Structure formats: C-alpha cells, structure tokens
Amino acid sequence: YGQNIAGESIGMSRTVYVAASAADYDGDNIPNTEEKCLAAEPANIDADRDGIDDACDPEITEAAPIPTDTTPPIVAGTPARDPDHGDWYTSDVTINWSASDPSGPADPTDPDSPTSPSSGTPTQPAPTIANLEGNHTYTSQPSCDPTGNCATGSLALKLDKAAPTVDFVLSSAPSADGWHNGPVTITFICHDPVPATGGASGIATCSEPVTVTDGSTIITGTATDHAGHSSSINAIIAIDQDKPTVTQTIAPSANPASWHNTDVTVTPECADEPSGSGIADSGCSPPVTLTAEGIGQSVTSTATDRAGNTASATAHISIDKAAPTLGSPAWSANPKASSSTSSLTIPVSENLSGVAEAEYFLGDTDPGQGNGATMAVSVGDGGVSGSIGTSFGTDFPTGVYKVSVRAKDAAGNWSAVTSDYLVVYSPDGVRMTGRKALVPSLANGDVLPGLSSTGSTDDGVRSVPTRFGFNVRYDNNGSIHKNSDFQFSYNTGSKCHKPAEAQNCHSFDLNATSIAWLTTQGTNNSTGIFQGTARLEADGVVSTVLFRLTGVDGERLSATSQDRLTLRVFSAGDDPNTAVPAYRVDGEVLRGNVKVRGQ
Numbered sequence: 001y002g003q004n005i006a007g008e009s010i011g012m013s014r015t016v017y018v019a020a021s022a023a024d025y026d027g028d029n030i031p032n033t034e035e036k037c038l039a040a041e042p043a044n045i046d047a048d049r050d051g052i053d054d055a056c057d058p059e060i061t062e063a064a065p066i067p068t069d070t071t072p073p074i075v076a077g078t079p080a081r082d083p084d085h086g087d088w089y090t091s092d093v094t095i096n097w098s099a100s101d102p103s104g105p106a107d108p109t110d111p112d113s114p115t116s117p118s119s120g121t122p123t124q125p126a127p128t129i130a131n132l133e134g135n136h137t138y139t140s141q142p143s144c145d146p147t148g149n150c151a152t153g154s155l156a157l158k159l160d161k162a163a164p165t166v167d168f169v170l171s172s173a174p175s176a177d178g179w180h181n182g183p184v185t186i187t188f189i190c191h192d193p194v195p196a197t198g199g200a201s202g203i204a205t206c207s208e209p210v211t212v213t214d215g216s217t218i219i220t221g222t223a224t225d226h227a228g229h230s231s232s233i234n235a236i237i238a239i240d241q242d243k244p245t246v247t248q249t250i251a252p253s254a255n256p257a258s259w260h261n262t263d264v265t266v267t268p269e270c271a272d273e274p275s276g277s278g279i280a281d282s283g284c285s286p287p288v289t290l291t292a293e294g295i296g297q298s299v300t301s302t303a304t305d306r307a308g309n310t311a312s313a314t315a316h317i318s319i320d321k322a323a324p325t326l327g328s329p330a331w332s333a334n335p336k337a338s339s340s341t342s343s344l345t346i347p348v349s350e351n352l353s354g355v356a357e358a359e360y361f362l363g364d365t366d367p368g369q370g371n372g373a374t375m376a377v378s379v380g381d382g383g384v385s386g387s388i389g390t391s392f393g394t395d396f397p398t399g400v401y402k403v404s405v406r407a408k409d410a411a412g413n414w415s416a417v418t419s420d421y422l423v424v425y426s427p428d429g430v431r432m433t434g435r436k437a438l439v440p441s442l443a444n445g446d447v448l449p450g451l452s453s454t455g456s457t458d459d460g461v462r463s464v465p466t467r468f469g470f471n472v473r474y475d476n477n478g479s480i481h482k483n484s485d486f487q488f489s490y491n492t493g494s495k496c497h498k499p500a501e502a503q504n505c506h507s508f509d510l511n512a513t514s515i516a517w518l519t520t521q522g523t524n525n526s527t528g529i530f531q532g533t534a535r536l537e538a539d540g541v542v543s544t545v546l547f548r549l550t551g552v553d554g555e556r557l558s559a560t561s562q563d564r565l566t567l568r569v570f571s572a573g574d575d576p577n578t579a580v581p582a583y584r585v586d587g588e589v590l591r592g593n594v595k596v597r598g599q
Helices: none
Strands: 074-079 093-100 128-130 134-139 154-159 165-170 184-191 203-206 210-212 215-225 230-239 245-251 264-271 279-284 288-290 294-305 310-319 342-349 355-362 373-379 385-392 399-409 418-425 431-438 466-473 485-494 503-521 527-538 541-552 564-571 583-588 590-597
Touching (some): 074 154, 093 154, 128 134, 165 215, 184 203, 184 215, 245 294, 264 279, 264 294, 288 294, 342 355, 342 399, 342 418, 355 385, 385 399, 399 503, 418 503, 431 583, 503 541, 527 590
Antiparallel strands (some): 134 154, 165 184, 203 215, 215 230, 245 264, 279 294, 342 385, 355 373, 355 399, 431 590, 466 485, 503 527, 527 541, 541 564
16 A cells, blocks of 8 residues: 555555466466466456456456446335235235346446445345335335445335125115016116225226016125226026906805995905915095995005006996885875776885885785785886886675885895775675664773773763764765765763753764765675764864774674674874774674675
C-alpha cells in the first residue's frame, strides 16, 4: 500500500506464478503445449477486456484496477403452492422470497462497462403471507448484498376467499300455500360479492332459466366464480293446473216438480285430485239455508284449491210455503134433482208454484190428503189463478151431502178444506108432514128462550111442550108447492098475564115464509129434511131467520121406532151447514107424528 503523487492511498499488487515443472507449469497433468492457459487457476480478471482471463493472457501489458460490486441483488417470489383454480387462490398463501447477487456490467446501461463482480450472498427476505382478497402485488422486504446494494422483489397474486351468491325469481308468485296454477319460469341471479380489499374473481357460470309446466319438483341453481367457489340454491316448485270439484247436496230434496215447501239447505262438498294441491283452508263455501219463498233462487258454491284453481256449482231453488187459497163454492144447481147434474166450481189462487191438483171427499171422514176424488183444475198461464171443479150426476141418491174440497200446489202445499153441502132431491111425489109437540130438554143441548130443565124450571115452574106443524111437498113442475108451510111455537112461564106475578115468561113463534128445498135420506128414506126462511118473534122481538128441519119417520125404520124432530134456527146470512144455530130443539114427537112419503 502507498500513496500516489496526489497523495491518495492506493493498493498495488502483483500476481507471481510459480511453475510446477518446465513441461507442466500448472501441474494439472496437461502438457504446456496443450494448455490454453498455463496459469494454475484463472484470475477471473480481464483487465484489458479482451475476453482472456488475465492469468492466461500473455498479451496483458498492465494491471487493471479490481472492479467493485455495484449491482443490487435480484429478489424473486415464489408462492408456497399452486393456485387453487386457474390463477386464483381461495385461501391465504405464503410467498417465499429468494435473493441472488449475480455479476454483471458495472454500468447496466453500458454492456461494455467493466464487469461488476458479485460481492457475495445477499440477505434473504422473510416470507410474506398473501391474505388480501382481490388482485394485489406483494413486495418483499429489502435484500442487500455484502457491498450494501439492496433490492426488493414483488409478486402479483389473485385471492378470492368468498363463494358467490345465487338467488332466483319466479315468473309468477305462488299462492299463500306455495302452489302455482300455471307454468313457472325460474330465473337464477348470481353475484360474486366484492370484498373491502379489492375485486372479486367474478361469476364464471350461472345456471340458465328453467321452466316447469306441471307437478312438484326441485330445481337447483348454481353459481361458480373464477376462483372455483360455487353456491347452490333449491327452488321448490309445486304446480297444480287442475280445477277442484264441488258438488251440492240439497236437503230436503225437491219434489218431482222441482219445488220445495220448506226451508232448504244447500251443502257443498269440495274435493281435489289426490295428486293435486288439496282444498285450501276455508276453500269450500259454507252451507247456505234458504228461508224465503221464490222461484229459481240461485245458490253458488265455490271450491278453491291451494294453487288458486277454482270451480263452482250453482243450484236453483224454488220454494213455495203458502198453500193455495180457495174461494166460495158455486153450484150450477143446489139443490139438484136426483135426475139431473150439478157442477161445483171453486175459485183458486196460488202465488208461486201454481195449482197442480185438487180433490174432494164426501161426509165427515177425511181420507187423507191425496186420497180424495180428483177434480178438474183450470188455471191460466203460470197456474197461479183459476178454478177447480167437478160434476155430480144422477148416481147420487136423494139426501144432503157434505162436500169437502182442497187443492194442492206444485210445491206440495195443500189448502185448507173448504166444505159445502149439496142437496139432492127427487120431486116425484115427495112429501113430508108432521104435527103436534115435543118437550125441549137442556140435556139434549136444546136452546130456547127461558128453557131451564126438562119438564120444569129451577124455580119449580113447569115448562110447556113445543107445538109444531108442517106440510111440504113438490108440485108437478119439480118446484116446492106454493102451499107448503111450517110453524113452530113455544111458551113457558106462569102467571104471564099478571106482570107483577109473572115467572119465567118467554115466547118463541116461528112461521116459514119460504121453503127452499126438500129431500130425503137414510134407511128406507126414513128421514126428511127441508130448509127455508121464516119470520121469528122471540120474546116480542121480530127477525128474519134461516131454519133447517130434520124429521125421522119411525115407521119407515121399524115398528117400534119413534118419530123424531130436529130444528135448527140461524141468523140471516149464516151458512146452516157450518154456523152455530141461535136456537135448536131435538126430541121425540109427542102425541103426533112425522111422515115421509113418495120414495
């Protein structure tokens, strides 16, 4: 070491080679004549930059300065494992750094600059944990060679830790029970969420839309990102396109004419196919009870399944609770001769279903609805008003017949019975006579002024028997003879001519003013009946009344039978067939007789 003329410190050296032998300088057993470089070891220096190591360069004329290391180390990063999918990692990865210090041109910009030798092994950076999601470049810690040249390395890595998301939308919303009633298209929506540290790998594949037309099925949709993550979702699709069924039970059932005459309950029954969605809660209409009258009242019942399919059924209910109404009977002839015919006509009205049939029966015994003799029905359009009628011909013997009539409408309602009496007589020589008396009696139900008990009054005053007389017959023209007559009288009491002493004084005097008819009936025509109007003076009060007298000729029954008399007196305007008589008397004839003749 020393100083140059400038006084700077310098180091000088000279390499001296000592030959192993004259024929093999470097002692490598290769003759000198075959060696390219006679030096034992290369100097690794080319001072004259002629490409020949100075130890073997016979032309080197001067010693070149020893170059220094000016090149920084090279740092390279290597992931600890291969990417998980493509060039993406799905979890943290370790980057191992490797540093080297190569020789090279002292001036990297000048390839002809002196070679910068490596100064030795550089420091090795610690591994780096790559944990940031997204595409990031990681930098190593500095690596320095022995001469102090330092450098860092870098490596770009893609990291995506999160799986994508997948959802779906339906082309139509399901019912509240999760069912559809038509085809459904499922469209999947895929998304790769972006983390806070950077971009996601992005969606690589997303399931295509799927259309389901019927039945129940599970459709799976899958989303896959570029990092290989995948997520799936199941769409449960239930489709029922078939309508349910609904039937209606009507109670009670309609009659053959499709009418009801009581309240009607319509009860629906709903059902769905076994493979269907089933009837929804409250999906079947409740029963409906109709109470009002009407024609063709509609009751609609609906069935709804869980998919929203509906079906309906409609019943038309006709209800008529009111029976027909009958008017007053009208006879073409009453009384009628036994040799003639009389027609009975009764007006009838019906509000809804119309009159369907009518019947009559004779006497007091009702055979039951529908068991009488059929009558003709004559009604207008709709059957709501008209008349019913029948004829009584020559097959009816003489007598008084109670004729009861009723009508039924199409709903089965029977009217109340309307009754009237038909008198059938034979004008051929019929005659009825009677005379003398009978004793009225409370025990028989007799009603006369002052009548208190049979034979005597409660206060001991004796009653007086009634007095009567009649002669009634037909003339040759079939009419009641003009001289036909009837009288009936009754008096009771004592000392009636002395008002101060009179007890239970009453009077009853009846004189016929006209006789309407006469007929006979009973065994052997033993009973005669006639009816008419009369002047009545009762206890001094005069009025016009109706009467009906019935007499029994005992001789026509048997040798021991007694003659009897029954008198009924009615107020003017009363119907003797139905009204309660104002007066009546019934008993055996005393000291006289009743005769029925001509039959």
